[in-house]
Amino acid sequence: MINPKGGGFAVTNLVEEGVTSPVIYCPKGGGGALFYEKEYADFILRFQFKLTWGANNGLAIRTPMQGKALAYEGMELQILDNANAEERYGRELKPVQFHGALYNVAAPSVLNAHRPVGEWNEQEVTVIGRRVTVRLNGRVIQDVDLNDIKDPAILLKHPGLLRESGHIGFLGHNDEVYFRNIRIKPVAKVQLNNKPPEGFEPLFDGATLANWQGLLAKPNNDPTKRAALAADERVLQQSAADQKMLAHWRVVDGELRFDGKGDSLSTVREDYANYELWLDWKIGPKGDSGVYLRGQPQVQIWDPRGDDNPVAASGSGALFNNKKALNEPLVKADRITGDWNRFRILMIEDRVHVYLNGQLVVKNTPLENYWQEGKPLPGQGPIELQAHGSPLAFRNIYLREIK
Secondary structure, eight states: OBOSOOTTOEEEEEEETTEEEEEEEEOTTOOSEEEBSSOBSSEEEEEEEEEOTTOEEEEEEEEOSSOSOHHHHSEEEEEEOHHHHHHHHTSOOOGGGSTTOBTTTBOOSOSOOOOOTTSEEEEEEEEETTEEEEEETTEEEEEEEGGGOOOHHHHHHOGGGGOSOBEEEEEEOSSOEEEEEEEEEEOOOOOOTTOOOTTOEESOOSSOOTTEEEOOOTTTTSHHHHHTSOHHHHHHHHHHHHHHHHHHEEEETTEEEEOSOSOOEEESOOOBOSEEEEEEEEEOTTOEEEEEETTEEEEEEEOTTOSSOGGGGGOSOSBTTOSSSOOSOSSOOOOSTTSOEEEEEEEETTEEEEEETTEEEEEEEEOOOSTTTTSOOOSOBOOEEOOSSOOEEEEEEEEEEOO
């Protein structure tokens, strides 16, 4: 069933050469977006389309149904009359604007696979994990691995590149375009816990505390103070922190569990700069924790019920310690207390996107320097899991460095 928020789209019967067939069409002057109401993650989509002279439309994939910039908060594959578009618009188009482009992200490899205007084209779109492939009339015109997109400007402008699922649909641009024979086949995906998807490395192997160390006790939890320690003093303090880590952080049934006592956990590596971080977490009643990026607080984790903390009722995921930039989530996306939640975090330069359970809760927001207020954010640092007196658990901690 097609969601009725379709703007100018309509359904009609089209008669061609004496044959009548039902079609979806966007009439000239008709805009808006038409979505299928179900969400998909991995899939193979096939459809036919027919363009008029210079026509422009778009195919939304893994896209939210609401929003003003769907090509950016989701993804859009361009639908365009390549042969006549530049004449129609009176300007030279960029490669990332032609048919089959992942709009403003990745250009198509072939521009001449269209049939003439007025004839039906056949398109197949395959979206599996981080790869998007487009075949037009039997020719591959797009084949992009989203993990290969590393331009900071693109990543910050397109948070939708991080989405794991969403709606498919057509994005009208006031031009007459016809669609028919729309078919989709979901592709089942089995993702085992603590087994990273392609392009990611595990920070937690599901069995040991390898890659992790105890965070030094106050005041040396402050990275500026840690950096000032003499080498022998750092070794002594690190040994004490590691002993405390082993007492309070344990691996149980493939989960990294904290008993609510002791200090935070830090990656052994302390030079992570730009990256995509994926992790699952769950927390109990009245719980409070967070994920530190480059050693800076924090992507917030709460018990979202907010029984004794009204601020927590707004939900998890925000850059809670920001004083000038936004420090509340855009939406509340937490699952019920005690259930697993998933963060997908992009850290680029001093900016952060955060998805919580598939919803964008932080969009292109600066992370402020907590330890040296008013100074630029450090260019690198450790990833830390905060101890704040609340039992909680983590799993599926994966990282993809962006260099």
